[in-house]
Amino acid sequence: MRTKLLALLLLALPTAAFAQSTPVGSWTTIDDKTGKPKSVVEIYEAKDGSLAGRVSEILQSERGPNPLCEKCSGERKNKPVKGMVILWGIRKDGDTWDGGQILDPVTGKVYSVKVTPTDGGKKLDVRGFMGFSLIGRTQTWMRQE
Numbered sequence: 001m002r003t004k005l006l007a008l009l010l011l012a013l014p015t016a017a018f019a020q021s022t023p024v025g026s027w028t029t030i031d032d033k034t035g036k037p038k039s040v041v042e043i044y045e046a047k048d049g050s051l052a053g054r055v056s057e058i059l060q061s062e063r064g065p066n067p068l069c070e071k072c073s074g075e076r077k078n079k080p081v082k083g084m085v086i087l088w089g090i091r092k093d094g095d096t097w098d099g100g101q102i103l104d105p106v107t108g109k110v111y112s113v114k115v116t117p118t119d120g121g122k123k124l125d126v127r128g129f130m131g132f133s134l135i136g137r138t139q140t141w142m143r144q145e
Contacts, residue, residue: 021121023051023097027141036060051097053087071108081105102128
């Protein structure tokens with residue numbers, strides 16, 4: 001009986017490790033300039049199998065507790081940032097997820113994005129860039145427990 005229980009436990013460990021190595025989950029975004037928490041983004045699997053992320057909570061904003069995406073274009077223009085999908089189209093590529101886009105709701109600009117789980121899945125490096133990944137900016141988001 002002990003052997004079966006131990007074997008079952010050992011089989012479950014890789015599954016738990018995988019769950020933490022994926023970007024799916026809730027993340028506290030950290031401003032790369034101030035180091036302060038800005039919002040909570042929920043990353044989820046979209047219908048097409050790619051990953052997307054929606055702002056679920058605003059923690060700090062210079063534009064008040066319910067900022068609008070004033071500089072956005074199209075359907076996002078002047079819509080609340082809370083509830084907005086700001087990350088879409090990313091797919092697994094080795095140890096990273098890329099090929100998608102991310103919206104900066106402050107500037108209204110859309111960038112290519114690459115996300116990489118680090119620190120055993122407790123952190124997520126989110127790199128927004130135009131053209132080449134070398135020319136861009138990285139934020140480190142923290143997984144919510």
